[in-house]
Amino acid sequence: MTDQQTPASATNSAWGGRFSEAVDAFVARFTASVNFDQRLYRQDIRGSLAHAAMLAEVGVLSRDECEQISAGLRAIEAQIAAGDFEWSETLEDVHMNIEARLTDAIGAVGKKLHTGRSRNDQVATDIRLWLRDEIDQISALITLLQAGIIKLAESQAETIMPGFTHLQTAQPVTFGHHLLAWNEMLQRDHGRLIDCRQRLNQSPLGAAALAGTTYPIDRHATAAALGFERPTENSLDSVSDRDFAIEFCAFASILLTHMSRMSEELILWASAQFQFIDLPDRFCTGSSIMPQKKNPDVPELVRGKAGRVNGHLISLLTLMKSQPLAYNKDNQEDKEPLFDAVDTVRDCLRAFADMVPNIQPRSAEMYEAARRGFSTATDLADYLVRRGLAFRDSHEVVGRAVAFGVEQQRDLSEFTLAELQQFSDAIEQDVFEVLTLEGSVAARDHIGGTAPNQVRAAAGRALAALDGRG
Numbered sequence: 491m492t493d494q495q496t497p498a499s500a501t502n503s504a505w506g507g508r509f510s511e512a513v514d515a516f517v518a519r520f521t522a523s524v525n526f527d528q529r530l531y532r533q534d535i536r537g538s539l540a541h542a543a544m545l546a547e548v549g550v551l552s553r554d555e556c557e558q559i560s561a562g563l564r565a566i567e568a569q570i571a572a573g574d575f576e577w578s579e580t581l582e583d584v585h586m587n588i589e590a591r592l593t594d595a596i597g598a599v600g601k602k603l604h605t606g607r608s609r610n611d612q613v614a615t616d617i618r619l620w621l622r623d624e625i626d627q628i629s630a631l632i633t634l635l636q637a638g639i640i641k642l643a644e645s646q647a648e649t650i651m652p653g654f655t656h657l658q659t660a661q662p663v664t665f666g667h668h669l670l671a672w673n674e675m676l677q678r679d680h681g682r683l684i685d686c687r688q689r690l691n692q693s694p695l696g697a698a699a700l701a702g703t704t705y706p707i708d709r710h711a712t713a714a715a716l717g718f719e720r721p722t723e724n725s726l727d728s729v730s731d732r733d734f735a736i737e738f739c740a741f742a743s744i745l746l747t748h749m750s751r752m753s754e755e756l757i758l759w760a761s762a763q764f765q766f767i768d769l770p771d772r773f774c775t776g777s778s779i780m781p782q783k784k785n786p787d788v789p790e791l792v793r794g795k796a797g798r799v800n801g802h803l804i805s806l807l808t809l810m811k812s813q814p815l816a817y818n819k820d821n822q823e824d825k826e827p828l829f830d831a832v833d834t835v836r837d838c839l840r841a842f843a844d845m846v847p848n849i850q851p852r853s854a855e856m857y858e859a860a861r862r863g864f865s866t867a868t869d870l871a872d873y874l875v876r877r878g879l880a881f882r883d884s885h886e887v888v889g890r891a892v893a894f895g896v897e898q899q900r901d902l903s904e905f906t907l908a909e910l911q912q913f914s915d916a917i918e919q920d921v922f923e924v925l926t927l928e929g930s931v932a933a934r935d936h937i938g939g940t941a942p943n944q945v946r947a948a949a950g951r952a953l954a955a956l957d958g959r960g
């Protein structure tokens with residue numbers, strides 16, 4: 491059959507000339523990507539519009555041809571958006587589906603669109619455009635979550651809780667300080683995301699199959715039209731590079747690692763054993779058998795999603811490992827892990843941005859917990875150092891006092907002065923100021939410390955850093 495008799499979308503005629511038999515039906519299905527890469531249709535059309543306009547500019551297409559192609563592409567975009575587009579597996583991928591439909595719609599001129607390009611540079615361009623858009627949305631979600639965390643931290647600058655090492659009571663900290671630690675993790679994650687965006691923002695369009703093209707194309711023009719900073723430098727690298735997908739997944743893995751840590755703490759804090767917070771009901775579920783249950787499903791699921799995103803990172807690293815230059819069909823496998831990583835990150839951030847700022851702290855319970863576990867023992871040791879003892883000696887003295895407290899089931903602050911003086915005669919009445927939780931946190935009064943005024947100042951700086959974001 492000639493092209494005149496068969497609509498382009500009915501068979502895959504993109505390479506028919508070289509072949510003497512049709513692709514096996516199973517192979518067609520096995521090699522097709524349209525079921526998942528149709529997600530790139532907007533970017534694919536955007537790239538094609540820029541390519542066609544450039545071809546007209548340099549005289550490869552006439553103005554009229556360019557206009558027909560552009561109008562046809564816009565009509566297809568509208569059809570797809572309206573759900574009126576029938577995707578065909580025979581046409582393998584989003585690129586050939588759209589191109590074939592274009593030729594069906596506008597006739598032979600549609601076949602000129604693919605002049606001076608290849609699906610290899612086309613797909614590389616599409617994914618970069620797509621990921622760039624997604625990154626901008628994810629960036630905004632991280633900022634939203636950070637703003638919520640920082641504001642909550644500011645309001646909890648005086649709330650005292652136990653700080654932990656080894657999940658054992660260590661020293662009192664303020665809840666606001668703990669929350670600002672989360673913010674620091676997210677601040678670095680955001681930086682990694684922006685780094686990734688910056689590196690990906692170059693246009694591979696024009697690299698064609700692998701070596702460039704013989705047409706007098708203007709890669710700077712297409713790069714600018716698509717909002718890229720510049721064209722990529724090397725055509726072989728352009729069509730084979732998937733670093734940006736790996737970098738995104740690396741960012742996503744670290745972000746989800748952080749979110750899994752926050753989740754773990756939320757889950758612990760919401761338990762009957764800790765009772766540090768209440769989670770809003772709308773983020774929890776009940777049990778069909780145990781009427782008392784309020785399960786922290788959302789943080790648990792976020793914790794679990796970290797595993798899935800780590801898997802995508804490993805998939806992409808393994809996909810690219812040992813691939814010879816330039817494009818290989820293996821690369822088609824980049825999309826599903828990347829798409830799912832993006833979706834997972836977006837959903838987790840969305841849940842967190844709504845949930846975390848709305849957790850209800852139970853300050854009385856936190857305070858009570860900080861009073862248990864001898865959290866001011868270090869403060870007593872530091873007090874004795876100020877009284878002239880060497881730190882190792884004061885550590886020993888306080889260790890004996892704590893052992894006594896454990897035996898008596900009383901906190902250091904509940905001892906009488908005479909009792910304390912049994913352990914060291916350097917102890918005087920003013921010791922009780924350092925043994926209070928308030929005194930303990932207020933004393934850590936330097937940048938990065940847990941003192942309430944430091945927490946407020948840190949929250950102010952953190953909010954100002956968000957304002958600087960584009």
Ligand code: ARG
Nearest residue numbers: 523527583609610613821822
């Ligand atoms: N569907 C392909 C992909 O996602 C598009 C590029 C195909 N190029 C090729 N020469 N077969 O990677």
